[in-house]
Amino acid sequence: MTAYRLRAFESADRELERLRSQVRAGLSVEAPVYEAHGLLEAGDVVDVGAGSGEPARWMQRAGLRVTCVDLDPHILAHAPADARRLVARADALPFPNATFGGAFTRFLLQHVPDPQAVVSEMARVVRPGGLVLAMDTDVRSFVSHPEIPTGEEARRAWVEHARANGADPHVGVRLRSLFVGSGCTDVRTSVLTVTSDTVGRETFADVALSPHARVVFRGDPERLDRAERELGAWIAEEGAFGSVTLFVTSGRAP
Ligand SMILES: C[S@@+](CC[C@H](N)C(=O)[O-])C[C@H]1O[C@@H](n2cnc3c(N)ncnc32)[C@H](O)[C@@H]1O
16 A cells, blocks of 8 residues: 555664654755745645654644644654644545645655545645645656665665555656646646755765665665665765755645
8 A cells, every 4th residue: 555664664763763854954945845835824734644743843833733644653653742643544534525724745645556546635625725735756866976886776676666566656757747637726846956965965865865775675684784885985975966856746726
């Protein structure tokens, strides 16, 4: 049902810390774009695939009322205790039509077999004219110099792993199509680039370059070790650079 599971990681604590660090690193770039798409005017927002709730915390600080939905109770337990938290599937949200002023999802759609069903569910639970917003990436946009051999290997294996679970690792570039398919109007996409220059090489390696390896090489300590060594060398190299593209699409619920 999903390619993502907290328990698929060698260390759940490390993955939780990575999610936090990824949000801290990403939000400096993402927040102004979410604002430009009108997220902060949405009032009450459902965060679908909320995970440990870092984006929800940011939305709460910005004055939104947030409901966090996630399939995995273990990760949802880390979401803010003062938000409404519900264990549910993203493609079967347990809310009547037109419940919220907005729906938000971040790094979920690449993990689900039917992202169209999820975006359509988000549009269903938002009041007509309310905001539906999704952010995701495309694994083809991960680039680095120098190349990290285990990183390339891990991303190739990740594409197979994701597809074997029915997921689409290229979903970012497909967001507009999913929003149009959901009946949303006023659909638009912004493209952001997160680079090792903006967030620092160490953070970039941790949040963007190592997660695929940690999932697909799980149970292969030798390869995990090699991946860590290559990343360490990349971080130490002053001339190293990496970047990844994030796609933010929003539309108005029909
Ligand atoms: C990569 S994490 C992103 C978490 C959070 N949105 C963030 O940006 O930090 C993906 C989350 O989606 C959840 N998830 C995966 N498939 C799901 C589904 N079908 N329905 C609801 N949640 C799902 C996972 O449990 C996980 O918490």
